[in-house]
Amino acid sequence: MQIFSSVPRIISGLGCIEALGDEVEKMGGTRALIVCDQGIEALGLVTPLADSLNRSGVIHAVFSGVQADPGLGLLNLSREITDNFEADLVIGLGGGSALDAAKLISIMLTNEGPADAYYGINNIPRPGLPMILIPTTAGTGSEVTNISVMEDPKVGLKKAMISDHLYAKVALLDPNLTLDLPPRLTATTGMDALVHAIESYVGVRASVFTDTLNLKAITMIAKNLRQAYANGQNTAARENMLNASCLAGMAFCNTQNGLDHAMALSIGSKYHLPHGLATAFILPWVMEFNCIANPDKFMNIAAAFGEDIEDMPDHEAALLSVKAVKDLLHDLNISYKLSDYGADAVHFEGIARAALSAGQLISNNPRQVTEQDVVNILKENL
Ligand SMILES: [Fe+2]
Known part of the structure; x- marks a missing residue:
């Protein structure tokens, strides 16, 4: 048996942010708490939301204290606003960190906690406040996932809460909000979306959906990331990237990711690397390792990248998907040599142990994997 779940409503298209106030009204919201970070606020990206809410007569407050890779300490920072504003709806605006923070705040406004009891799968007792999630990067797909990744301050590690109570009521995808994302972030977040799509596609829990x-x-x-990186004002490329990231998010929250994300969690926290960057440079290594487990799907990936796989033995054709990803990383100026990120072989066993402990990810990987396999992958790509 397989189950496919997703958010009930996705609104997309250039300028669709103007529909926000109407959507809040339809949901019966009257007091909306906007959750974002200071960078998003400084870029003026809250303004179109506020304008639309004002037109619909929706009162709003802004909590802009989300930091990169947030932890449960966020709840202390947001308490002043959440205690006094009496929100009946939460709007998340930003990259994955802000959207995951909005999810946490939404459930903590209706659940008693403690929040760290909610890590893991289906541990959140009650639905949160209704949410509208609005991404400003084309990467995490968090606007349509039932996952919130938060650092646990007790152990200093990122952990996931997974629950259908973390689904938004509405995901709103307006490419205009992504136009000012700098090229490096466009590249790393776009690669994260690609990793979601590939890990979910080749994983053992994949379904026809x-x-x-x-x-x-x-x-x-494959068709749009280079163009969005080369010229952030290319609205067609931005729109395609935003929609693609959403499609991948809808998929991977039903399958989980795989070995790449497991390794990215451990390498990223060891060397303090952004999530998108870590998942990006690990991708060709893990694809090469996984290729023999599911060659048909890797052949399809090669073809999706425009590689000519006609009249070619399956294994060679499948490996062209790795070449295609390396070519893309080259064009995006992302090195896939581990030593370029300050890595040292003395850490490899610890990294491998931490990667293998991410059971939900490892169990979706198409090829069974041991700690020694991970150490070998790291050594081969140092
Ligand atoms: Fe990711």
Whole structure:
């Protein structure tokens, strides 16, 4: 048996942010708490939201204290606003960190906690306040996932809360909000979306529903990420990237990711690397390792990248998907040599142990993997 779940409503298109106030009204919201970070506020990206809410007569307050890779300490920072404002709806605006923070705040406004009891799968007792999630990067897909990743301050590690109570009521995808994302962030967040699509597509929990979403996402990212990186004002490329990231998010929250994300969690926290960057440079290593487990799907990925796989033995054709990803990383100026990120072989066993402890990710990987396999992968790519 397989189950596919997703958010009930997705609104997309250039300028669709203008529909926000109407959406809040339809949901019966009257007091909206906007959750974002200071960078988003400084860029003026809250203004179009506020304008639309004002037109609909929706009162709003802004909490802009989300930091990169947030932890549960966020709840202390937001308490002043959440205690006094009496929100009946939460709007998340930003990259994955802000959207995951909005999810946490939404559930903590209706659940008693403690918040660290909610890590893991289906541990949140009650639905949160209704949420509208609005991404400003084309990467995490968090606007359509039932996952919130938060650092646990007790152990200093990122952990996930997974619950259907973390689904938004509405995801609103307006490419205009992504136009000012700098090239480096466009590249790393776009690669994260590609990793979601590929790990979900080749994983053991893939279904016909997730395959359809993922293969389309891979094709769109292969065609558009270079263009969005080269010229952030290319609205067509931005729109395709934003929609592709959403498609991948809809898929991977039903399958989980795989070995790449498991390694990215451990390498990223060891060397303090952004999530998108870590997942990006690990991707060709893990694809090469996984290729023999599911060659047909890797052949499809190669074809989605425009590689000519006609009249070629399956294994060679499948490996062209790795070449295609390396070519993309080269064009995006992302090195896939581990030593370029300050890594040292003395850490490899610890990194491998931490990676293997991410059971939900490892169990979706198409090829079974041991700690020694991870150490070998790291050594081969140092
Ligand atoms: Fe990711």
